Amino acid sequence: MPEIQFREALRQAMVEEMQRDENVFLMGEEVGEYNGAYKVSEGMLAKFGPKRVIDTPISEAGFSGIGVGAAMCGLRPIVEFMSWSFTWVAIDQIVNNAANVRYMSGGQFKIPIVFRGGNGIAHQLGATHSHRMESVYARVPGLVVVAPSTPFDAKGLLKSSIRCDDPVIFLESEMMLNDRGEVPDGEYLVPLGVADVKRGGKDVTIISWGKCMKYAVKAAAMLESEGIDAEIIDLRTLRPLDVNTVAESVRKTHRCVVVDEDWPYGGMGAAVLEQVYKHTFDDLDAPIQRVCCEDVPSPYNHYLEIQMQPSPEKVVAAVKEVCYR
Amino acid sequence: MDGLAITLPRIGWEGGNAYGVGCLVRWSDAEMSVVDKPRVKRPTKAKTDQRAHEMLRMMLLIRRFEERTYQEYTRPGQRIGGFCHLYSGQEAVAVGIAAVFAKGKDYLITAYRDHGHSLALGMDPGAAMAEMFGRATGCSKGKGGSMHLFQAEVGNLGGHGIVGSQIPLGAGAAFACKYKNTGGVCFTLFGDGAINQGVHNETLNLASLWKLPVVFIVENNGVAMGTQVERSSAEVELERRGSGYHMPYQAFDGNDLDQVIDVVGEAADRARAGSGPTYLVANTYRFRGHSMSDAMKYRTKEELEQARRRDPLVIYEARLREAGAIGDEQLEAMDAEVRKQVDAAVKFAIDSPHPDAQDLYSDVYSEKYPLEKK
Ligand SMILES: Cc1ncc(C[n+]2csc(CCOP(=O)(O)OP(=O)(O)O)c2C)c(N)n1
Numbered sequence: 060m061p062e063i064q065f066r067e068a069l070r071q072a073m074v075e076e077m078q079r080d081e082n083v084f085l086m087g088e089e090v091g092e093y094n095g096a097y098k099v100s101e102g103m104l105a106k107f108g109p110k111r112v113i114d115t116p117i118s119e120a121g122f123s124g125i126g127v128g129a130a131m132c133g134l135r136p137i138v139e140f141m142s143w144s145f146t147w148v149a150i151d152q153i154v155n156n157a158a159n160v161r162y163m164s165g166g167q168f169k170i171p172i173v174f175r176g177g178n179g180i181a182h183q184l185g186a187t188h189s190h191r192m193e194s195v196y197a198r199v200p201g202l203v204v205v206a207p208s209t210p211f212d213a214k215g216l217l218k219s220s221i222r223c224d225d226p227v228i229f230l231e232s233e234m235m236l237n238d239r240g241e242v243p244d245g246e247y248l249v250p251l252g253v254a255d256v257k258r259g260g261k262d263v264t265i266i267s268w269g270k271c272m273k274y275a276v277k278a279a280a281m282l283e284s285e286g287i288d289a290e291i292i293d294l295r296t297l298r299p300l301d302v303n304t305v306a307e308s309v310r311k312t313h314r315c316v317v318v319d320e321d322w323p324y325g326g327m328g329a330a331v332l333e334q335v336y337k338h339t340f341d342d343l344d345a346p347i348q349r350v351c352c353e354d355v356p357s358p359y360n361h362y363l364e365i366q367m368q369p370s371p372e373k374v375v376a377a378v379k380e381v382c383y384r
Numbered sequence: 385m386d387g388l389a390i391t392l393p394r395i396g397w398e399g400g401n402a403y404g405v406g407c408l409v410r411w412s413d414a415e416m417s418v419v420d421k422p423r424v425k426r427p428t429k430a431k432t433d434q435r436a437h438e439m440l441r442m443m444l445l446i447r448r449f450e451e452r453t454y455q456e457y458t459r460p461g462q463r464i465g466g467f468c469h470l471y472s473g474q475e476a477v478a479v480g481i482a483a484v485f486a487k488g489k490d491y492l493i494t495a496y497r498d499h500g501h502s503l504a505l506g507m508d509p510g511a512a513m514a515e516m517f518g519r520a521t522g523c524s525k526g527k528g529g530s531m532h533l534f535q536a537e538v539g540n541l542g543g544h545g546i547v548g549s550q551i552p553l554g555a556g557a558a559f560a561c562k563y564k565n566t567g568g569v570c571f572t573l574f575g576d577g578a579i580n581q582g583v584h585n586e587t588l589n590l591a592s593l594w595k596l597p598v599v600f601i602v603e604n605n606g607v608a609m610g611t612q613v614e615r616s617s618a619e620v621e622l623e624r625r626g627s628g629y630h631m632p633y634q635a636f637d638g639n640d641l642d643q644v645i646d647v648v649g650e651a652a653d654r655a656r657a658g659s660g661p662t663y664l665v666a667n668t669y670r671f672r673g674h675s676m677s678d679a680m681k682y683r684t685k686e687e688l689e690q691a692r693r694r695d696p697l698v699i700y701e702a703r704l705r706e707a708g709a710i711g712d713e714q715l716e717a718m719d720a721e722v723r724k725q726v727d728a729a730v731k732f733a734i735d736s737p738h739p740d741a742q743d744l745y746s747d748v749y750s751e752k753y754p755l756e757k758k
Contacts, residue, residue, distance in 0.1 A: 116589060120552065128558075131557065134560050134563060161747055163524060203749075
């Protein structure tokens with residue numbers, strides 16, 4: 060199987076879907092002539108022309124809303140944000156319009172739109188550019204929230220998202236775009252709303268998604284050498300949450316650690332943890348542990364930034380705690 | 385500009401300024417002065433008397449519908465809940481737009497003061513009233529309410545509750561028209577208060593940059609809740625808020641149906657011809673409070689009295705009478721008919737069931753995702 064970069068997987072998904080359906084188009088800041096702020100859309104303008112690969116001015120609320128309006132009228136926009144951090148200024152369009160219009164109209168309008176871009180802490184971008192937005196959007200009924208961790212999932216999930224008739228919040232990470240992974244040549248889809256058991260194990264269930272999956276995978280390898288066999292679940296979709304897969308695993312291992320880079324209070328991991336408790340309380344042999352960011356704005360300093368975030372070592376420590384080791 | 389905000393500019397075009405596009409010839413202040421009678425004696429824009437009657441009838445239907453809404457809202461055992469904003473006084477804007485609206489092609493989107501536009505585009509008054517009563521037979525199945533009336537099949541993209549939020553959606557609908565080359569345009573309406581929102585700037589720029597077939601229409605009723613234009617906009621000649629985006633802009637008398645048809649029709653033609661957006665300000669007046677709880681302390685009796693003389697229904701009726709196109713008998717019959725229609729709408733709403741408890745969960749997503757089970 061060919062190995063490609065995460066960004067190439069995203070691009071393949073968009074290109075294939077744009078070839079498949081002429082109502083699909085891409086718009087965002089610098090997606091066209093500049094070839095993408097992070098080169099995800101490289102070459103797409105040349106391939107599809109300016110009608111379908113559209114450079115926008117810096118108007119996140121404006122072009123998000125234009126996307127939603129276009130989706131109400133039969134198009135299937137892909138809206139790229141340079142960073143999800145910049146969607147605080149567009150949130151009204153995403154929450155009040157993309158998510159609500161279907162319900163408020165009694166189902167008269169569908170909103171097939173994908174909003175995508177880098178989410179979370181990259182490297183030394185400071186407090187304004189390091190927001191983790193999953194908890195902001197995953198709490199909103201009407202939105203689907205997707206966060207892939209591998210090139211294979213990124214491509215399959217993005218294709219499913221583009222075909223989805225509901226608004227999808229697609230969370231990537233600048234820190235993953237160079238990652239390489241196997242992606243088959245032919246067409247495939249990864250279904251929305253289905254978690255993936257990325258590693259089987261019997262002693263503890265580690266739940267994560269997106270960039271933090273790396274910490275989970277590393278931690279599992281470290282734990283193996285200490286005789287702890289961890290099962291890792293990649294949620295892949297944060298809304299709707301695949302509670303069944305998670306609960307099945309925890310019923311088997313009786314122990315659970317949730318790893319995410321959101322803030323501790325009211326964060327995404329807290330919401331996941333509540334769901335796990337609700338479905339598996341009687342099966343648990345230890346309180347669930349959460350590894351997440353410190354309760355501070357994201358610092359600029361390299362060392363402070365590392366200190367603020369989860370790490371494989373922090374995951375290992377949390378696992379040992381739930382295993383009483 | 386006084387609180388009435390009635391100006392009657394007539395706009396001419398002059399080809400070929402530095403940018404090679406039309407530029408606006410503004411009329412002098414004297415010519416734009418406030419008047420309280422239709423200044424020009426002229427025949428109606430309607431091609432036939434029947435068409436004129438239909439439009440007058442629609443304005444009357446909206447007026448009677450809103451009066452009844454007021455009664456239903458304020459009567460003991462209130463059957464309409466939430467926030468509710470009446471359109472009385474602004475009818476000519478919606479009806480004029482509907483007159484140039486190409487059904488099946490065009491779109492209209494507006495804010496929460498949306499009853500008039502919905503009726504003008506052909507919504508059954510029963511479906512509108514039932515929606516306000518929260519009934520399952522309402523246009524949005526009782527899930528939208530007064531502020532969120534939608535009718536997809538006629539291109540009614542709805543009423544929207546967040547001030548200014550619908551402005552980019554309207555440009556998006558126009559984007560879809562252009563992308564699919566349908567020849568459609570989107571009439572994008574908002575209030576004088578909404579022009580102070582950030583998306584107003586973003587959308588005007590984007591729409592003009594991309595030459596989208598959109599007609600922006602500010603329904604300037606002079607006041608946003610209790611804040612007069614003079615206290616909200618540094619530039620009180622609101623049409624000038626459309627300058628700086630490289631598109632034509634113009635104010636007109638939104639209470640004069642014929643003028644609405646003229647000006648909006650011309651802007652729609654420009655959009656259809658691929659010349660991009662136009663920024664229009666329909667100067668009008670709302671007779672009722674902002675919403676039901678508004679005692680209108682910010683208005684004087686004189687102001688209201690003057691406004692009543694500029695009632696869009698009165699203006700149009702007078703014009704039809706002058707032209708000999710309508711008489712007492714016809715008017716009385718029309719009013720009786722309209723009242724009956726409104727009675728029937730209320731009866732339909734009362735007789736309609738509330739949504740099922742199960743309906744709480746429908747229409748959130750199009751698809752059933754595998755794991756979302758109740
Ligand atoms: C973002 C936002 N802020 C405030 C409100 C409350 N609000 C509703 S209508 C309104 C006044 C808007 O006036 P205008 O745009 O002139 O429209 P009009 O009501 O006159 O039709 C306000 C402040 C709101 N709905 N949304």
